[in-house]
Amino acid sequence: xxxxxxxxxxxxxxxxxxxxxxxxxxxxxxxxxxxxxxxxxxxxxxxxxxxxxxxxxxxxxxxxxxxxxxxxxxxxxxxxxxxxxxxxxxxxxxxxxxxxxxxxxxxxxxxxxxxxxxxxxxxxxxxxxxxxxxxxxxxxxxxxxxxxxxxxxxxxxxxxxxxxxxxxxxxxxxxxxxxxxxxxxxxxxxxxxxxxxxxxxxxx
Numbered sequence: 001x002x003x004x005x006x007x008x009x010x011x012x013x014x015x016x017x018x019x020x021x022x023x024x025x026x027x028x029x030x031x032x033x034x035x036x037x038x039x040x041x042x043x044x045x046x047x048x049x050x051x052x053x054x055x056x057x058x059x060x061x062x063x064x065x066x067x068x069x070x071x072x073x074x075x076x077x078x079x080x081x082x083x084x085x086x087x088x089x090x091x092x093x094x095x096x097x098x099x100x101x102x103x104x105x106x107x108x109x110x111x112x113x114x115x116x117x118x119x120x121x122x123x124x125x126x127x128x129x130x131x132x133x134x135x136x137x138x139x140x141x142x143x144x145x146x147x148x149x150x151x152x153x154x155x156x157x158x159x160x161x162x163x164x165x166x167x168x169x170x171x172x173x174x175x176x177x178x179x180x181x182x183x184x185x186x187x188x189x190x191x192x193x194x195x196x197x198x199x200x201x202x203x204x
Contacts (some may be wrong), residue, residue: 020045020055021069024062025108033063033116063112064125070109071132074102082139088147092166093193095140099170100185100192103177110174140167166196 023045027036038059039049056062077098081091103110113129121129140163147153153162170192177188 017055017065020052021062021066022108024059025066025106025112028063028066029108029111029115033059033112033120060125063116063120066109067113067117067120067126068128070102070106070113071128073105074098075132075135077102078136078139088143088150088152089197091143092147092197093189095143096166096170096193096196097186097189100173100177100189103171103174104179104185107174107177107179110171114171114174136167137163169196 020041024036024041027041027044031040036059038052041059041062042049042052045052056065078095081094081098084091084094086094117126117129117133120126121133141159144153144157144159144162148155148157148159173188173192183191
């Protein structure tokens with residue numbers, strides 16, 4: 001197996017690896033990680049099962065690359081938002097917009113993360129999932145708390161419940177969103193933010 005991995009690093013082009021990872025991500029998202037076999041991924045990619053090992057040493061390695069690439073990009077965007085010095089409402093708006101952009105770019109990875117992260121996080125290779133979740137929670141709760149203190153958000157809000165509502169409302173979109181649809185990520189974010197921040201009832 002180490003020999004195969006070394007050969008992969010020499011022969012597999014970045015483009016081909018991305019294609020194979022995109023295929024694997026769709027299969028993992030649809031079937032679940034445990035139920036997915038290397039053979040199924042290879043079939044979807046038009047390869048013999050053994051040929052996939054010329055590119056990746058295991059199914060676990062493929063999943064690791066899929067999730068870590070998604071989270072690295074997510075945090076690049078989030079860290080930029082959090083460092084921008086925006087007000088609390090503007091920070092929430094920017095975080096939600098960035099989240100929808102990531103769903104647009106990594107829809108299958110988001111779906112996998114939603115379904116699999118809890119049991120994967122106990123595995124040594126995927127401990128970064130817990131660290132990311134803790135960082136994610138700190139960023140959102142901190143912004144909401146800052147907003148309440150500044151008078152931007154209602155003082156009667158249960159901060160943790162609000163965080164969970166906004167988080168779940170946004171990320172569940174990965175179950176139905178398809179890139180290239182009638183609305184882009186920014187427009188969907190705008191609609192979501194209007195409902196979350198301003199409600200849906202007509203004000204009288």
